Amino acid sequence: MDEWIRQAEVWVGQAESWIRQQPPEQIYIAAAVIALTILVFIAASCLKSSKSNTIVLSGLSGSGKTTLFHQLRDGSSHQGTVTSMEENNDTFVLNSEKERNGKVRPVHIVDVPGHARLKPKLDEVLPKAAGLVFVVDAQDFLSSMQDAAEYLYDTLTKASVVKKKVPVLIFCNKTDKVTAHSKEFIKKQLEKEINKLRESRNAISSADISDEVKLGVPGEAFKFSQCQNKVTVAEGACLTGNVSAVEKFIREYVKA
Amino acid sequence: MLEELLIFTRGGLILWALSGGGAQASPVDALIRSGLLEERPADGAGFSLDGKRALNWAFDNGLGLVFVAVYRRVLRLLYVDDLLAAVRAEFARVYNPKRTSYDGFGDVFRQLHLEAQARADEMNKFKQAPIKPRPPSPVPVPLSHNDVPKVPGDDGGNDGESQQGGSDGESGKEENSGDPEPKDGGAFNLGILHRLRIKVIPTKDINNVNGNKNNNKGRKKNKEKEGTHRKLDFSDPVDGGKVTDHVVVKKGVQGQSQVDTDENVGDGPKAEGWFSSVFQSIAGGNTVIGKSDLQPTLKALKDRLMTKKVAEEIAEKLCESVAASLEGKKLGSFTSISSTVQAAMEEAILRILTPGRSIDILRDVYAAKERERPYVIVFVGVNGVGKSTNLAKVAYWLLQHDLSVTLAACDTFRSGAVEQLRTHARRLQIPIFEKGYERDPAVVAKQAIQEATRTKSDVVLVDTAGRMQDNEPLMRALSKLINVNSPDLVVFVGEALVGNDAVDQLTQFNQKLADLSAVPAARLIDGILLSKFDTVDDKVGAALSMVYVSGAPIMFVGCGQSYTDLKKLNVKSIVNTLLK
Numbered sequence: 001m002d003e004w005i006r007q008a009e010v011w012v013g014q015a016e017s018w019i020r021q022q023p024p025e026q027i028y029i030a031a032a033v034i035a036l037t038i039l040v041f042i043a044a045s046c047l048k049s050s051k052s053n054t055i056v057l058s059g060l061s062g063s064g065k066t067t068l069f070h071q072l073r074d075g076s077s078h079q080g081t082v083t084s085m086e087e088n089n090d091t092f093v094l095n096s097e098k099e100r101n102g103k104v105r106p107v108h109i110v111d112v113p114g115h116a117r118l119k120p121k122l123d124e125v126l127p128k129a130a131g132l133v134f135v136v137d138a139q140d141f142l143s144s145m146q147d148a149a150e151y152l153y154d155t156l157t158k159a160s161v162v163k164k165k166v167p168v169l170i171f172c173n174k175t176d177k178v179t180a181h182s183k184e185f186i187k188k189q190l191e192k193e194i195n196k197l198r199e200s201r202n203a204i205s206s207a208d209i210s211d212e213v214k215l216g217v218p219g220e221a222f223k224f225s226q227c228q229n230k231v232t233v234a235e236g237a238c239l240t241g242n243v244s245a246v247e248k249f250i251r252e253y254v255k256a
Numbered sequence: 257m258l259e260e261l262l263i264f265t266r267g268g269l270i271l272w273a274l275s276g277g278g279a280q281a282s283p284v285d286a287l288i289r290s291g292l293l294e295e296r297p298a299d300g301a302g303f304s305l306d307g308k309r310a311l312n313w314a315f316d317n318g319l320g321l322v323f324v325a326v327y328r329r330v331l332r333l334l335y336v337d338d339l340l341a342a343v344r345a346e347f348a349r350v351y352n353p354k355r356t357s358y359d360g361f362g363d364v365f366r367q368l369h370l371e372a373q374a375r376a377d378e379m380n381k382f383k384q385a386p387i388k389p390r391p392p393s394p395v396p397v398p399l400s401h402n403d404v405p406k407v408p409g410d411d412g413g414n415d416g417e418s419q420q421g422g423s424d425g426e427s428g429k430e431e432n433s434g435d436p437e438p439k440d441g442g443a444f445n446l447g448i449l450h451r452l453r454i455k456v457i458p459t460k461d462i463n464n465v466n467g468n469k470n471n472n473k474g475r476k477k478n479k480e481k482e483g484t485h486r487k488l489d490f491s492d493p494v495d496g497g498k499v500t501d502h503v504v505v506k507k508g509v510q511g512q513s514q515v516d517t518d519e520n521v522g523d524g525p526k527a528e529g530w531f532s533s534v535f536q537s538i539a540g541g542n543t544v545i546g547k548s549d550l551q552p553t554l555k556a557l558k559d560r561l562m563t564k565k566v567a568e569e570i571a572e573k574l575c576e577s578v579a580a581s582l583e584g585k586k587l588g589s590f591t592s593i594s595s596t597v598q599a600a601m602e603e604a605i606l607r608i609l610t611p612g613r614s615i616d617i618l619r620d621v622y623a624a625k626e627r628e629r630p631y632v633i634v635f636v637g638v639n640g641v642g643k644s645t646n647l648a649k650v651a652y653w654l655l656q657h658d659l660s661v662t663l664a665a666c667d668t669f670r671s672g673a674v675e676q677l678r679t680h681a682r683r684l685q686i687p688i689f690e691k692g693y694e695r696d697p698a699v700v701a702k703q704a705i706q707e708a709t710r711t712k713s714d715v716v717l718v719d720t721a722g723r724m725q726d727n728e729p730l731m732r733a734l735s736k737l738i739n740v741n742s743p744d745l746v747v748f749v750g751e752a753l754v755g756n757d758a759v760d761q762l763t764q765f766n767q768k769l770a771d772l773s774a775v776p777a778a779r780l781i782d783g784i785l786l787s788k789f790d791t792v793d794d795k796v797g798a799a800l801s802m803v804y805v806s807g808a809p810i811m812f813v814g815c816g817q818s819y820t821d822l823k824k825l826n827v828k829s830i831v832n833t834l835l836k
């Protein structure tokens with residue numbers, strides 16, 4: 001032990017004499033560079049830990065996510081869309097806010113394909129999300145109700161969504177069509193379906209090792225208000241440009 | 257006449273459509289869902305949606321664009337591939353990621369269309385003399401953004417070859433156009449694999465010969481047995497007559513069925529870190545992947561897949577499809593071609609194995625319960641794959657979820673099948689509906705379902721006899737059973753040990769079910785149960801072959817011979833095992 005201490009003292013002495021030998025400017029410069037690097041790292045980590053500005057658009061295939069994406073970005077849905085094979089990923093200033101004066105913070109929006117085979121893509125994006133918009137086809141709702149509920153259930157029980165309390169907006173799209181259902185109806189139906197799913201999935205047991213979070217309160221019917229993260233419902237129509245509900249949601253969670 | 261030509265990004269936005277405004281995207285949507293996302297390679301015949309229209313497509317991987325042409329199938333336009341290649345070259349010059357409308361392209365397209373038609377007419381004139389059938393040549397390598405595109409006139413020689421390749425594909429398709437085509441993925445699979453089978457004749461013949469031998473033996477044995485079968489029928493009479501054995505079997509409580517345990521497989525280490533992504537953005541990749549660069553890596557991957565017992569045709573088509581999606585793509589710096597190809601292949605296999613629809617059986621059972629009908633599952637497959645054993649495992653799993661199950665013994669052919677099922681029923685303490693041997697399975701099934709409805713049973717599991725896929729009378733009987741009873745789920749039980757035969761089994765089953773059904777909307781195989789999975793260590797290729805051929809998801813995996821050995825497929829672990 002003493003050996004070590006003595007060795008250390010010798011080394012410290014050597015270092016001191018070496019430093020004394022250097023011209024003072026070099027030492028100042030070296031110290032300044034080190035301080036600067038540390039400052040840069042601190043600044044970078046500060047910026048990173050601030051709220052991310054990513055909003056994820058998800059939903060079943062054909063519900064209108066890509067149309068919504070383009071409506072938010074360019075203000076028009078161009079010539080139409082087909083089933084997406086890849087995600088649409090862009091950072092931009094919302095189209096409706098382009099005319100605003102002053103600094104407007106750009107928003108990073110990711111439109112994840114809704115096709116069942118491309119579900120793993122959603123898992124890659126969710127951890128970075130500050131908010132989630134779940135797009136539902138209000139016109140064709142009844143036939144796709146079960147699949148939509150299952151998708152929503154899977155999303156709401158992911159640990160990354162619940163732990164970070166990611167807010168979810170259920171956006172009922174295509175309300176410009178005559179046969180579209182109202183958002184209250186859709187909300188109730190989704191709650192019912194998720195309740196059924198809850199019962200069938202939680203009917204087993206203890207051997208469940210998945211990271212799923214149990215939804216709702218046991219013994220009571222499921223309501224969106226029971227979720228730990230905030231879930232709201234809104235309606236609109238992407239083709240006609242009525243997306244103000246989504247924009248409000250985005251602005252609420254990605255501060256300008 | 258070309259009905260429609262769409263240019264769209266991989267993210268889904270339509271950039272240009274031939275028919276201007278009211279572009280009908282629904283045939284293209286169907287193409288994307290069943291063709292492109294399932295990694296079907298593009299070939300000369302094109303994808304047929306509903307028998308009336310055919311679609312051909314081309315990718316521009318460097319820019320992330322897809323070009324699709326829709327035309328009436330009857331017309332067999334031969335210049336479509338040529339036209340797509342020309343359109344791709346021209347559009348690449350005009351394309352700008354920021355721009356979303358390309359109205360000026362209409363004139364360019366009209367000109368290209370005329371040129372392509374002219375070239376096709378010329379080729380037709382030259383085809384007076386008989387020409388040796390040549391294998392379809394590859395589509396010309398797409399030009400990168402920076403190169404000066406070839407003058408269309410120079411393309412004449414090159415495209416002439418692909419033209420013939422295309423026309424050979426067309427003539428091959430003509431022979432099969434007589435087949436009645438079932439809807440959806442069925443048509444596409446069968447068309448392609450029919451043609452492939454013409455190439456792969458040696459192995460097919462062996463299979464056929466074996467099948468025929470089995471048939472002959474089976475028939476002879478049937479005739480011999482008829483005289484003596486009365487004596488050998490030990491089945492207990494149904495109306496509670498003399499019971500020969502009084503063995504009381506204790507209900508086997510064996511613990512948790514493994515279906516409900518969730519396995520988490522971590523992803524492999526991600527190659528891209530912050531460091532390499534920074535360098536990529538600075539250095540920028542400029543090498544464009546060409547077809548020759550891909551060949552060695554793809555060949556190595558294909559061999560690796562085949563050592564994992566993936567059927568040869570499937571491995572070939574998968575490699576073709578991955579090559580098509582990578583050609584022309586810019587190679588990132590600090591990433592080698594082999595790692596890019598590996599990543600693309602991994603993604604493709606992941607996409608194929610991920611189910612295209614929900615496979616939550618419990619939810620469907622509850623839905624049927626609300627409608628006060630039992631949920632009927634029929635197990636089909638060839639001889640000896642484990643239908644009865646896995647049926648019992650599924651029954652055990654359903655029992656654990658507090659559902660009432662009834663077994664239906666519709667295997668009225670194999671000696672001991674009814675007893676086997678009866679023993680399972682006794683151990684699990686569930687009712688079984690049986691009518692002994694030598695009865696019409698379709699009738700037995702119908703009565704079983706009626707009985708189950710009466711006793712308010714939740715699920716009916718129907719066991720059928722194993723049959724070879726090319727045994728016509730037995731397949732007809734199976735088709736009748738399925739169509740008469742319209743089950744909620746038709747599960748094909750396939751064993752994991754099978755190799756190339758899986759492709760044949762599944763295609764034939766689906767085809768026979770479609771052909772021999774009396775109703776136009778035939779029921780095909782809805783799901784696959786992969787049995788004997790514990791006997792293959794890492795040679796898990798059968799899973800990929802079966803899913804690729806049929807498009808049906810793997811619902812269960814049987815991994816042992818006791819009641820609890822039933823699992824759900826862990827897609828990530830299979831992908832890792834296949835590409836290790």
